[in-house]
Amino acid sequence: MNAPRNPYQQLVAEAEGRPFAAIVGWPVEHSRSPALHGYWLKQHHIDGHYGRLPVEPKRAALEELVAFLKRTPNARGCNLTLPHKIEIMPLLDRIDPGAQRIGAVNTVVKQADGALEGRNTDGFGFLEALRYNAPHWRAEAGPVVVLGAGGAARAVVASLVDAGVPELRLVNRTRETAVDLGVALAPRDGRRIVIGSWDERAGLLDGATLLVNATSLGMKGQPPLDIDLAGLPRSAIVYDIVYVPLETALLAEARGRGNRCVDGLGMLLHQGRPGFEAWFGVKVEVSAEQRHVAAADLGA
Known part of the structure; x- marks a missing residue:
């Protein structure tokens, strides 16, 4: 044999x-x-x-x-x-x-x-999928919240900074990692990367135009993403880069309250x-x- x-x-x-x-x-x-x-x-x-x-x-x-x-x-x-x-x-x-x-x-x-x-190519894929699925979104329209500070999140943050987001609110379970990322990618033109604690993630959703889950939370085999969306404007886009499952609990909840949703498959493809x-x-x-x-x- x-x-x-x-x-x-x-x-x-x-x-x-x-x-x-x-x-x-x-x-x-x-x-x-x-x-x-x-x-x-x-x-x-x-x-x-x-x-x-x-x-x-x-x-x-x-x-x-x-x-x-x-x-x-x-x-x-x-x-x-x-x-x-x-x-x-x-x-x-x-x-x-x-x-x-x-x-x-x-x-x-x-x-x-x-x-x-x-x-x-993650940043390229992230923005291409966002533009395809939510063509009305404009980077300069208002604050963006990004959950996560790992490899994929770094590309997401860089692409959003380059696109012209006026304020990026970055939240990670390990705050020090988020701080390091915020320092590394901070724009030099007066725009801000604000570092929030994981415990206050729901409070940072106020006024956001886009919420991005760039963690593995909610992925098959991983713990769920626990976040209260009550403070998120219904006009905001919710983007989960997880694609297994394609419809995460985050997207299902957001869709149910009327938010436009973008799943992770588009980013993978692009x-x-x-x-x-x-x-x-x-x-x-x-x-x-x-x-x-x-x-x-x-x-x-």
């Missing part, structure tokens, strides 16, 4: 010599990135592969990932999800300036010289575009059909 392949052997076998990329995380089984990129590969008749690669949250495991990408000729790079977006950075050859500013990487692209470059284009050399767009396919893959 043959011994089971390790995840790297499995991925190479699935690729069958074709150019490939993969989603890397721990755990990674929940990711729908393979369905997303598989759709584009099929749509554009590209002979390539996109798979899953579970990698433990240990430096030695990340070093093994980097070595694998470098030594495997048909490896084009990878996406990174929890918990690797920050820890991978010191191991890469180059970091794109945008990702350096955010302090997190979600996309690794193997260059022609074999070097690995870290990029961040953030995938720049990486796919870098790996496989074809420009792609997000379509309603693709969203339908991805939602069906989620069982939604």
